[in-house]
Amino acid sequence: MKALTTKRTMSEHNFQWFTLLLVGIVLTFVGVWTLASPTESYLNLSVAFGFSILAAGVLEMVFSLMFRKRVLTWKWNLAFGGIDLFVGSYLALYPSVTMLLIPYVIGFWMLVRSFLAIGSAIDMRSQKGLRWRLILYTGIITTLLSLTVLSHPIIGRVGIISYIGLSFVAFGIYHIYLSLIVKNWKRNT
Template identity: 30%
Template sequence: MKAQFLKTIRNSVKHWYIPLIVGLLFAGLGIYALMSPVESFLALAFMFSLSFIFSGIGEITFAMANKDEMDNWGWNLAFGIMTFLIGILLMSKPEISLVTLSFYIGFLMLFRSMMGISYALELKQYGVSDWTKLMIVSVLGVVFSFILIWNPVLAGMTIIFWIGLTLIVVGAFSIYLSIKLKKLNAMPGKISDELKSRYDAIKKEMHDEMNKT
């Protein structure tokens, strides 16, 4: 049986706007990075730390609120914890180097992009026709993350550019996902009680069949 992205037959997604806020925060941070000279690196690192702390708290809240509605809520929880911890780490080490910063951000965004690929595949299973857009954005995020992690020499003096571009792409993923969550959020209200009851009966029948000795 295919895993479902959301159990929207019965339940609505809670706080669908949190990924939107996180996405806008990442995208805004990426634009800020592109517009900031290397000389303002300390200010940039401080902005990153604050943004990651708030984003991590938001992702953790979203994951815990939807653990009964989303099959893969653990992805969001793990990403939220990682984002929060990296934010704390950056806050505690303001003297961190540019290359080290690119490694932390690259690793974090790589995890986020892999999560995006997983979500894209599950949106496909769920019947969302334009799942390929999320897949393309997530794959781009993986590519940019690899540049930051495994080839900082290639990034060279343009490392801030790659950081900014990666954050923008990952932010676009969160914004797109939130739009889809909002649409799926309205689905339970459009489904009749009879269909919901039939859905529950089928689930129970399948569960009983799978647990027969």
């Protein structure tokens, strides 16, 4: 019976870190795609952003529920995953309205997510042996990028889309790095 329990725990652990890795890959891909094609129509970008944020929200909610016994801030992760689910659904379902609002919606979403990254870094700092500085720097950089998008929404599609693309890449790196930390948790415990 003990071997079955250990196997199930390892399987859940693999799913948990892999979920974070998948979120990171999706966000990084969307960021690179955005940077590579900044002149694409706002309609295509709003739909793509909507579905990627929606997927990230679902995966983050699954992660937070599965990891609730290990992560002190799992309720915050669940709440932010719910926000992602709502924002992503809105962007995907109403792309014509979103074309006008995308700088504000994405800028606010990036700001909220950057606060989560900073909070995660502060939480990780209290645990010995975890490398929290990269996550903190990612959160700070993304905060600055999101404030730039929110304060200058009229500077042009290319500028805003570039900031959004960089923020998605930063969030992707944050999730990939966090997945590697989570992957190593089982080895160290």
